[in-house]
Amino acid sequence: MKRAAIIQGLMAKDISQLFRNKFFAYMTVLGIVAYAFIYYVMPKTIDETFEIALYAPEQYKNILQQVSEEEGIEIKSFESVKKLKEGVEEGDFNTGIV
Structure with a gap:
């Protein structure tokens, strides 16, 4: 069996387990959205003087x-x-x- 297929199977198992528990699913999605929001809100340049x-x-x-x-x-x-x-x-x- 190829390594890519093994890794794909493990990832599919982990994602299915993650979304079985609604709390963890919501917190994961909320964390990703919050991270993206903070990334885009931060300034493009900074003054390091x-x-x-x-x-x-x-x-x-x-x-x-x-x-x-x-x-x-x-x-x-x-x-x-x-x-x-x-x-x-x-x-x-x-x-x-x-």
């Missing part, structure tokens, strides 16, 4: 420059903690690091 506010003294400026060259990270340096907190609270930045 993280905007980070950073308060760093002068001694860390070279590290700041190296990290800001990375793709997907935008770092804005602040001169005071107060200005950094204001920027984060207003929603201009995803996070702030002191």
Whole structure:
């Protein structure tokens, strides 16, 4: 007997057993529909850029420059903690690091 015929027979048996119990049949169909709905509702593109506010003294400026060259990270340096907190609270930045 060919492997395809064996697999087809097992699949037919499993599907017939699945639809014997109405609860499992409804939940399976509902799960597939919900998955398809969520797939089509999700956005086509995403913004993977993280905007980070950073308060760093002068001694860390070279590290700041190296990290800001990375793709997907935008770092804005602040001169005071107060200005950094204001920027984060207003929603201009995803996070702030002191």
